[in-house]
Amino acid sequence: MPLDCGRSLGPIEIAYTTFGRLNAARSNAILICHALTGDQHVLGTHPVTGKPGWWENLVGPGRAIDTNRYFLICSNILGGCMGSTGPAGIDPATGRIWGTGFPVVTIADMVRAQALLIDHLGIERLFAVVGGSMGGMQVLQWAASLPDRLFAAVPIATAARHSAQNIAFHEVGRQAIMADPDWHHGRYAEHGSRPVKGLAVARMTAHITYLSEMALHNKFGRRLQDRGARSYGFDADFQVESYLRHQGSTFVDRFDANSYLYITRAMDYFDLAADHGGVLAHAFRGSRVRFCVISFSSDWLFPTAESRAVARAIAAVAGNVSFTEIETDRGHDAFLLDEPVFARIVKGFLDGVAGHAGIDRT
Amino acid sequence: MPLDCGRSLGPIEIAYTTFGRLNAARSNAILICHALTGDQHVLGTHPVTGKPGWWENLVGPGRAIDTNRYFLICSNILGGCMGSTGPAGIDPATGRIWGTGFPVVTIADMVRAQALLIDHLGIERLFAVVGGSMGGMQVLQWAASLPDRLFAAVPIATAARHSAQNIAFHEVGRQAIMADPDWHHGRYAEHGSRPVKGLAVARMTAHITYLSEMALHNKFGRRLQDRGARSYGFDADFQVESYLRHQGSTFVDRFDANSYLYITRAMDYFDLAADHGGVLAHAFRGSRVRFCVISFSSDWLFPTAESRAVARAIAAVAGNVSFTEIETDRGHDAFLLDEPVFARIVKGFLDGVAGHAGIDRT
Structure with missing residues (x-):
């Protein structure tokens, strides 16, 4: 073909x-x-x-x-x-x-x-x-x-x-994947690794764009996680943070990072x-x-x-x-x-x- | 204090x-x-x-x-x-x-x-x-x-x-920094490294939110870089990609990654x-x-x-x-x-x- x-x-x-x-x-x-x-x-x-x-x-x-x-x-x-x-x-x-x-x-x-x-x-x-x-x-x-x-x-x-804005969001996702040392210039399979951290960040960024501001507000607002108080740290304090992390971590189980690069590129073009x-x-x-x-x-x-x-x-x-x-x-x-x-x-x-x-x- | x-x-x-x-x-x-x-x-x-x-x-x-x-x-x-x-x-x-x-x-x-x-x-x-x-x-x-x-x-x-949307964008930036192995759980100075790749991705993501869709469209549209043709690869083909990469790479020269974590957290709270x-x-x-x-x-x-x-x-x-x-x-x-x-x-x-x-x- x-x-x-x-x-x-x-x-x-x-x-x-x-x-x-x-x-x-x-x-x-x-x-x-x-x-x-x-x-x-x-x-x-x-x-x-x-x-x-x-x-x-x-x-x-x-x-x-x-x-x-x-x-x-x-x-x-x-x-x-x-x-x-x-x-x-x-x-x-x-x-x-x-x-x-x-x-x-x-x-x-x-x-x-x-x-x-x-x-x-x-x-x-x-x-x-x-x-x-x-x-x-x-x-x-x-x-x-x-x-x-x-x-x-x-x-x-x-x-x-x-x-241009959509190309920009895709580019950020690709950069997150390619910045992951486990990506190995796309040859991660041969290295027995997978750039799961970079791919998760790419997914998290994209996921924000799939929802409206109102949807995020209605779904999560500024609600804190179960413990109900600020941790004064960098754990997921807000429900929206926890949700995004979940979106990122479950995505990497089902998706190939290189495929993500190729498909976003096809859309950009x-x-x-x-x-x-x-x-x-x-x-x-x-x-x-x-x-x-x-x-x-x-x-x-x-x-x-x-x-x-x-x-x-x-x-x-x-x-x-x-x-x-x-x-x-x-x-x-x-x-x-x-x-x-x-x-x-x-x-x-x-x-x-x-x-x-x-x-x-x- | x-x-x-x-x-x-x-x-x-x-x-x-x-x-x-x-x-x-x-x-x-x-x-x-x-x-x-x-x-x-x-x-x-x-x-x-x-x-x-x-x-x-x-x-x-x-x-x-x-x-x-x-x-x-x-x-x-x-x-x-x-x-x-x-x-x-x-x-x-x-x-x-x-x-x-x-x-x-x-x-x-x-x-x-x-x-x-x-x-x-x-x-x-x-x-x-x-x-x-x-x-x-x-x-x-x-x-x-x-x-x-x-x-x-x-x-x-x-x-x-x-x-919630702004917290979400900040969280993506923090995750990008913390996913960078050069971050070393925040102790990068002791390791003689700096999580520049993660920080650049964080900056790129944030930078998109600083501009309107119209501003990106007017500034770059879908214009390609100098060579004027698609590379069919993952280099920066579009001007908007090149611009974002530049924003990311210059930012890391002047900003501390941990500061970025702390300041975004202060805003979220x-x-x-x-x-x-x-x-x-x-x-x-x-x-x-x-x-x-x-x-x-x-x-x-x-x-x-x-x-x-x-x-x-x-x-x-x-x-x-x-x-x-x-x-x-x-x-x-x-x-x-x-x-x-x-x-x-x-x-x-x-x-x-x-x-x-x-x-x-x-």
Whole structure:
């Protein structure tokens, strides 16, 4: 598989899960695209953490993305660490773990790999591609690169390019990982170590950006830990400190540090307008894809203005687009949470378009 | 000197600078309080960095805080690393560098040390106490603890308590420092090392919070470094990455990592309402201090709502307070930058109140 960086990769493995049944016309398939730290376990118990799937709030039998009606596919992205080809895998040319010898991949490369999977599954055209955050970037890339292979697109809490502030937060995370002496310039596997401290700091920083200030305030405020008094030291006195430390320490059990470098880099590079002569609308010229663009009012990582820019660009070339901002104080993370209005909009859109696409109710 | 944590400290040293002349009535003294990474070098060439003083935009002859009219005092805070007693100094009990054996200090402790300095200088009552960010916390603490020792107070871009989000960002910075093996549980001086990588990551994270998203966008956008093309690697491709790395690497030359831990902790603990039975207004009951509260519209670290809460609390006990939000897209850092409206308001307030205080023009 040729990559945007000029190198190529192969053979590649893509780990994926499916839910529901593909209908006889092969017309009811929805590709779910996961976010930075997500994976293919959209539903069901996660094999590493033992926790429920990351999108159980939205996806499942009778849910907004109804597995009784649609056939769902969710694959671990290229560069990921849950079974797909990535920096933690083996470089066939050397027989050693790739580490930072792995080529830098882009969102477009991830989509190319997903398209190969869809070919492999014998599906000519997806009914929909749906995803939030970096998953939404993949949705937009699908619509731009392969408009004839999807009927509908649902980009959620995302943007057509990564902002300077978001690049800055990613860079801090990468620096935290690379500053960890256990990182060993990416060759930690060979040293029998893992840069868990650096990766935890990266996760903690990122996690702050996933929540709104109001969400942090409502969840923790300035409440102290159980002992109820200041320690006058550097232990976790405040509940919010303890929460962040927990987020950091549990994350490192399930995620590969090099994968974190590669995937954040792919997001930083994402700029759909730049790939189309600087005009975002040109990414969607002539497209017949039906779009449902969704943002969350308190999301400061991917603010509503970014989604509005996407919706306007599609409208500017007479595309078929609806745009909704969901009122919530839960920040970027809202797309993963139980947000009834959000779920209703996704369900309404998909079921409405499914009628046009000739997908029977089961 | 007794401390809030229950321990005591002494003898203490406070490094300070003065500018202008104290008048015969000793009535024209202004205490300038510095922010987290500031110091006493408010004006003039910094002895370590060789750069101009940190508040040259606002302070100086003929400037908003006019050294021709006022006598300025700026001291390095207790716990700092520019000459005042702090964790990089020597514990007299052991003859060793304090490190994390230094007691945790609070904003109120910093103010107690400043008051001892003011005593030492033979000044009974300050004309004003002025400061931004953590400096503004000290201003509020002065007004609450020692209302009879100041005539006017100018808390800028600050809050009466540190928010959950701000605690979270500080905690990430501390974790980055403490994750650095060169930190050696705070005893790095004895190991001949310094946790520069961890401190740089802490600074980088904090620096993002000092700028608005718009400021980062205007300054850097998605512009690439000189070579103008993606490296498809993990070097600093984007200008914003290079800028942040520079901020991190220059900071470590002038700042002590343990000081960073202590000062961020002091900010986290700051909660003026909690110290007054949970009612912020009670911190200002009966106060005759004249307040000028100032915030900046794009400051998301200390948003306008925090300043408004301070102004309302003062007004609720019939205090003398004006409150202004300055329109700017430069974020929290605006208080350090050339902002003409901001400077005019500070000048107008100080010069107006100086008339009431009987301070002659020189």
